[in-house]
Amino acid sequence: MTNPSLCIGLPAQVRADCRVLVLGSMPGAASLHAAQYYAHPRNRFWPLMSALTGIDARLPYLDRLRALQSAGVGLWDVIGECERRGSLDTAILRGSEVPNAVVQLVDRLPSLAAIACNGGTAHAAFMRYIQPVLGERSRSLAVWSLPSTSPANAAWPLPRLQVAWQPVADVLAG
Template sequence: MTETLLQGLAAQLNTQSRVLVLGSMPGMVSLHDAQYYAHPRNRFWPLMSALCGVDVDAGYTQRLAQLQQAGVGLWDVIGQCRRTGSLDAAIVRGSEVVNPLPQLLAAHPAIAVIACNGAAAHTAFQRWVQPALPPLAAALPVLALPSTSPANAAWSLPRLLQQWRQLQPWLQVPAGGAGQAAQG
């Protein structure tokens, strides 16, 4: 198998987004389906159900809209790279092209916190993005949260939820509240 040049997905946020969740680079299922966190065993959408009431059974467009209503936007640190398969460890070092996050943050001043979905996203953010941030954006809290990927099988959904609850102060949970607590 040879590595393939991959192009990431477009940013999904609006002017009301207060939380920016950053992955490293979408996996193959997500890229194929052109949907964030499309792998059926990824725990991102169940987490968002528990945290801010996103309906996991709704279509992708509706889930994105519900996520944005809760003040959450999505993007990735890496916009393009070479990789075989879906694992971050398979990204060919030196092939990474970073998304223009400083420009995105400047265009979305309501963003109050950055949440890195996994260690690879956090490491990439620290390495390539943080040094390029203007002072206001550099002052934003950056949370290194455990990955929702199925490759992070050691973390159960309830354990992930416990860590991801750090986002609650910035979420705009609609009337009716968040979904049911994650079951383990």
């Protein structure tokens, strides 16, 4: 069995006018190594965002990130630090998680309408660490548990993900 590694997440990529905050659990090894959200070449996040928002998924990372933020989407993770054996969410050692300051971020986003949890692990961590302390603000926010864009979630091809993630596009459009 592999020894656990301490994983430190990436900084929030959110503008003040964010309307949808996408929260992952903890970036995988490829993303941490590249210091880029959703860097694994088989992760469907960027193609999905392209389909939902019209951003060009082929742009260089920083340009994609700026385009996504201009569309009203911010990125971060529920977990800011944890121990993990491998790259998958299932390898996160329960009890080692240190949540990010999501509540403080949400309090600084007056246009925020929804939080989209990218996968079940992100949603479970959100419900465990963030929801109980979100307070009043939580009543005005939609919180969605959406299927993961990870390549490990092979049962969800891009067209199926697009249907499930449509509420993100709906909030951004309206």
